Amino acid sequence: MSEAEDFEIFLAAPPGLEPVLAEEAREAGFTGVVVTAGGITARGGWADAWRANLCLRGVGRVLVRVAAFRAMHLAQLDKRARKVAWGEFLRPDVPVRIEASCHASRIYHQKAAADRVARAISETIGAPVVAEAALRLLVRIEDDLCTISVDTSGEPLHRRGHKLAVGKAPLRxxxxxxxxxxxxxxxxxxxxxxxxxxxxxxxxxxxxxxxxxxxRSRRFAFEALAGFDAKAWDAMRQGTPQAAPExxxxxxxxxxxxxxxxxxxxxxxxxxxxxxxxxxxxxxxxxxxxxxxxxxxxxxxxxxxxxxxxxxxxxxxxxxxxxxxxxxxxxxxxxxxxxxxxxxxxxxxxxxxxxxxxxxxxxxxxxxxxx
Ligand SMILES: C[S@@+](CC[C@H](N)C(=O)[O-])C[C@H]1O[C@@H](n2cnc3c(N)ncnc32)[C@H](O)[C@@H]1O
Incomplete structure (x- = not known):
């Protein structure tokens, strides 16, 4: 994955607390932070998406926007979806599932939209598209603009992997x-x-x-993406040890x-x-x-x-x-x-x-x- 990558990264937050997450993200060095409904956006590459998953305490999941194009009808969606460089982030051997949504657009049939994108993926790189896959692609068509994002988190991020014992009404x-x-x-x-x-x-x-x-203790969906660099990820996870607090x-x-x-x-x-x-x-x-x-x-x-x-x-x-x-x-x-x-x-x-x-x-x- 190159240094020059610059995606929009969406960081989901509980509605009402978006500005609090924005503050955390800015303090952690994320750039281009903008508050939107249900989260914030930042800009960066794959390593920034890993870091957001690893370090940000308030984020619920991290989506990377991998494509955006206009699609007025299904044939156009079909054609443009085939031009997406799927192989740069999807692996032919890793199944993926597609969730589509359509709002205020000429393409209004979510299932048909998902099918077109599924076919584009299967026929270009051959990755299996199956409903039970752990890796999730989100296709959103709004005002005839189709955006495609990868869910890099997988399990929601409040599942840190330590709170296995819970009582009544635990907080996330x-x-x-x-x-x-x-x-x-x-x-x-x-x-x-x-x-x-x-x-x-x-x-x-x-x-x-x-x-x-x-x-620090859990796995993430991005570990199953093409170009994932396990060595660089391990180095990032090691982090800088801190002195015990008083x-x-x-x-x-x-x-x-x-x-x-x-x-x-x-x-x-x-x-x-x-x-x-x-x-x-x-x-x-x-x-x-x-x-x-x-x-x-x-x-x-x-x-x-x-x-x-x-x-x-x-x-x-x-x-x-x-x-x-x-x-x-x-x-x-x-x-x-x-x-x-x-x-x-x-x-x-x-x-x-x-x-x-x-x-x-x-x-x-x-x-x-x-x-
Ligand atoms: C909503 S839960 C707190 C959940 C917690 N924040 C978590 O994330 O797991 C409220 C807690 O208050 C405790 N509680 C209720 N009455 C109490 C009392 N009089 N003294 C101490 N604890 C009490 C309950 O046992 C329960 O664990």
């Missing part, structure tokens, strides 16, 4: 990372989650502090199973030595010794778990405990209802954008350092 790691970033967490202070469930916030925070790449990371939950899961997940992620998980209710939460930091929590809410009246009481207890014992700490609360957030009685700033999570919209509510 990508979402947790973006909420931590929204709370201005950059790795230099302690983080505590008093309703930690499977430990998502605590483990993400510890990984950020340690400089561990989120994609900050510590705390999780607790009243559910013993959740605490066991969080501990096992932290061990798999290689950050157990920095994390402490305890089993107790929020009312027994004690302030850790040492510097102040961030309390970030995703308490039970709404239709997902439990009953409303109890929930208001739980949020009130959370707020009281934090107000009494956590002066100097900042607080971030992820919840679906403004009324529940307000029931904490904490001095909350206006909330962040609504973000889809498990069929509900959640928002991040934040305080400054508590008095």
């Amino acid at each position: 790691e990508t979402l947790a990372a973006l909420f931590l970033r929204q709370c201005s967490y950059r790795g230099g202070e302690p983080v505590l989650d008093p309703m930690c469930g499977s430990g998502t916030f605590v483990i993400e925070a510890a990984e950020i502090a340690t400089g561990l790449n989120p994609g 900050a510590r990371f705390f999780g607790s939950d009243r559910d013993a199973g959740a605490v066991r899961s969080a501990t096992a997940n932290a061990e798999r992620a290689g950050v157990a030595g920095l994390c402490q998980f305890d089993c107790h209710a929020i009312s027994d939460l004690a302030r850790p010794e040492g510097p102040t930091g961030l309390v970030i929590v995703n308490p039970p809410y709404g239709a997902r778990i439990g009953n409303k009246k109890l929930l208001y009481g739980l949020y009130a207890t959370l707020g009281r405990v934090l107000a009494e014992r956590f002066s100097g700490w900042r607080v971030g609360i992820v919840t679906s209802e403004a009324g529940l957030a307000r029931a904490t009685g904490l001095p909350l700033a206006p909330p962040g954008a609504p973000v889809a999570h498990g069929g509900l919209k959640v928002r991040l509510w934040q305080t400054g350092p508590l008095k």
Whole structure:
């Protein structure tokens, strides 16, 4: 793959958090970053797509745009699809699946569009096109413009490969990372989650502090593309080792199973030595010794778990405990209802954008350092 490659790379983000991902991508050195609906675009080559998969904590998947052309009718799609240099990125021996969508275009039949592209691939490079293939090509026809992208991620990127044990309503790691970033967490202070469930916030925070790449333990779809350079990829994955952070990371939950899961997940992620998980209710939460930091929590809410009246009481207890014992700490609360957030009685700033999570919209509510 040449140095001169310059593609559009689409980085998917949860709608509402696109600007937060844009900030992360710019800080990580990605160029040409533009916020769009459902993600951001950047420019770069294949190695930039690998790096986005490996390093960016907030991205859900990484698509590389490999072709764009006008197609007014199926015969034109057929002709132009045969001119795409498929062999530069697809291997004849690796099956691929095609997902097509059509919007506001003269070509409106998705299946017919997918069939034309499938035929172009089979008849030019001979790669099998099968519905069950792991490698995915996305064909999107909008306003008669056909764009073709390769999904370089495969499994969604929140599956980092460490959180195998989960309890009720776990947060996606990508979402947790973006909420931590929204709370201005950059790795230099302690983080505590008093309703930690499977430990998502605590483990993400510890990984950020340690400089561990989120994609270090998993495989990616781009490893099956033509021109994939395993040696260069290995070198990229090795990364630069970082010194162990001074900050510590705390999780607790009243559910013993959740605490066991969080501990096992932290061990798999290689950050157990920095994390402490305890089993107790929020009312027994004690302030850790040492510097102040961030309390970030995703308490039970709404239709997902439990009953409303109890929930208001739980949020009130959370707020009281934090107000009494956590002066100097900042607080971030992820919840679906403004009324529940307000029931904490904490001095909350206006909330962040609504973000889809498990069929509900959640928002991040934040305080400054508590008095
Ligand atoms: C929505 S889940 C948190 C999920 C977590 N963020 C994750 O990614 O796995 C809420 C958690 O709050 C815990 N919880 C509920 N009431 C509690 C209480 N009074 N004290 C401590 N934990 C409590 C539950 O056991 C559950 O694990």
